[in-house]
Amino acid sequence: MIKIAMIEDDLELAEVLIEYLKQFNIEVVNFEEPFLALSSLSLQKFDLIILDLTLPGMDGLDVCKELVKLDVPIIISSARSDITDKVTALKLGADDYLPKPYDPRELEVRITTILRRFNKSLDKTVEETKEKIFVLNEEKREILKNDKYLRLTAAEFEILSLFIKREGFVVSREDIFENSDVLNSDYENSGSLAVIINRIRHKIEDNQKEPKYLHTIRGMGYKFIQ
Structure with a gap:
């Protein structure tokens, strides 16, 4: 199973995405608070991170700076429309930027595409599928x-x-x-x-x-x- 960490303070959106992605053999653990997320991510292993930029207590771009050190693919999920944020996030090392609102189907496709590139959990899923x-x-x-x-x-x-x-x-x-x-x-x-x-x-x-x-x-x- 693919395991994803999501840092999202919109709990309603987080719940929708967790339920939707579950059907694709993707388990999502959501962290509402960025400091707790950074602490947990240093101890737990995830295949991919979905990061919102507007978070309580810490700017999402600062969180992104810390996350790129973990060598885990990152998808930015943000309602910010400023192109500067997108460029900055990608320069910091984020792998994709998905502006809100978006269709959960598009998120699933982007997750699959990125993990295929990284040859991580998707490889395990493919091996299971072959059987x-x-x-x-x-x-x-x-x-x-x-x-x-x-x-x-x-x-x-x-x-x-x-x-x-x-x-x-x-x-x-x-x-x-x-x-x-x-x-x-x-x-x-x-x-x-x-x-x-x-x-x-x-x-x-x-x-x-x-x-x-x-x-x-x-x-x-x-x-x-x-």
């Missing part, structure tokens, strides 16, 4: 089952990708449409989603009538297990 039946490669837009490529339409790929990333969690119809760039309200109203789900089952299941991987959770949505 699984289904392997998702988002960059190549490919999904493999037992090392064989699945021939999928754009909609099928999007939905199955979401299921794989949220393995073990219930995914509702609303989740599918909110996280899709292909599906629109026409699909939602026409019932075409059920048709696409059936097509996916046809391509991944040995027996559609007794699905092993993609299960319907009555009244809630779908759950993918492998």
Whole structure:
């Protein structure tokens, strides 16, 4: 599991990000107070740090100066619009700067990209993934089952990708449409989603009538297990 430290005094935002990233096998520990964060980070090992710049008691750029000494990738998450802050943070050694407000999906992508570059926890995750039946490669837009490529339409790929990333969690119809760039309200109203789900089952299941991987959770949505 990827372990991330977040220094964020907006507890409502922190809670949203913690819950969202959990589904991607990312554990987030939030520190509301920067001095406590610096003390804890000197004792605990994390794969990445998400740092807000507007913090109580200490300026975020000063915190950044201390964090770069730990040799851990840093993503700045800030509502400050001054380009000087962005330039200063990057010059200090931060790896990315994400202005607020932002979509949590973008944060997850940036975390994955940075960790791939650092070859740290993501390598462990990839090793674990190799042992699984289904392997998702988002960059190549490919999904493999037992090392064989699945021939999928754009909609099928999007939905199955979401299921794989949220393995073990219930995914509702609303989740599918909110996280899709292909599906629109026409699909939602026409019932075409059920048709696409059936097509996916046809391509991944040995027996559609007794699905092993993609299960319907009555009244809630779908759950993918492998």
